[in-house]
Amino acid sequence: MRLGFAVKALGREGLRSNDARRHQNGPHLRVSLSYISEILDYLNDVGIRMYRMSSDIAPYITHPDLPQFHRQIDEAEAELEAIGTKARMLDIRLSMHPAQFIVLNSPDPALVTKSVADLVAAAQILDRMGMGPDAVLVVHVGGTYGDHASGCDRWVATYERLPDSVRRRLVLENDDVRYSAADVLEIHRRTGVRLVFDNLHFNCNNPERQDMRETLAQFLATWPEDVTPKIHFSSPETNFRTVERRDRKTGKTATTTMPPVWIGHADFVHPFEFIDFVRHTAPPNRDFDVMLEAKAKDVALLRLRQDIARYGPDIAPRFGIAVDAFDPADDTIVAEIGEAAAGE
């Protein structure tokens, strides 16, 4: 089982995730791919075998007013093939998670058309890289527009019209406020789309009171036997927040402690929560990969790996982590980050 992280690598200085220049300055997919190539080298150096690419690596690739950008996938054909070969050589699983603007269940047909065009481009990038079926495009169902059920219906209707290139890559994730695990399971039954389980979203949004272990098993079962499923895992942010608030009776303002915002992602993954999840919620007989969604990104992954070695020696083998990998003196990565921050 692999541990992965999303987009921005923090553990080594100078790594960028995409060419984010404004259109006036001619950003290009080829530049983004050169950045990813450097990230892959870093991932290999630290033994990370799963990575979510930025969804913005091909700048303005479908922008209606900037047609000069629309040819970049063709222009980067050789670079795409090379980066795909490199990822496979290093055994790094890749994925993408298109932004919130991709809405397949919108009541606005024009927006659906634009969204599909973006997904076609993303699928084409992975295809040109030559990636296998485990390189997926993760999306959410979309908006509710006041009516949940019709929102699901529209998603299914759009799915049925998707080109095969997108259908082969598209997977659906339960979200934190709108479409629950039960909702996406129902969409799976109607479409066959593979599902990505998100533990934090499940805990935030489970009005059907489904059992987590059963739900996870159902999600994993949506993947074919020969493709390793993936899930998202994160811990809730527990930042201590205070706000200025006016007292209704006295009219005076005072500093008030606020409850945590549970849908936020914590900087790191809580080790005991993760280990408990793998021990007691995950099926022992079906492996899956874990995309960590922590603000500290790869640094959180490296920290979790140490924590698994130290506190979860029984589950460590499932992740290929040597039990003796834990070294109490080895806080190198975190220390480097601290020094970099202090030096600036």
Add this chain to the structure above:
DNA sequence: CGATGTCAAGGAATC
């Protein structure tokens, strides 16, 4: 150089 404004894009709550 540091501070501030801006970026293609949606959804939803609030007023």
Add this chain to the structure above:
DNA sequence: GATTCCTTGACATCG
């Protein structure tokens, strides 16, 4: 119908 938040970083411009 318009405004603001969500959330996100980093580019780009300004002083």
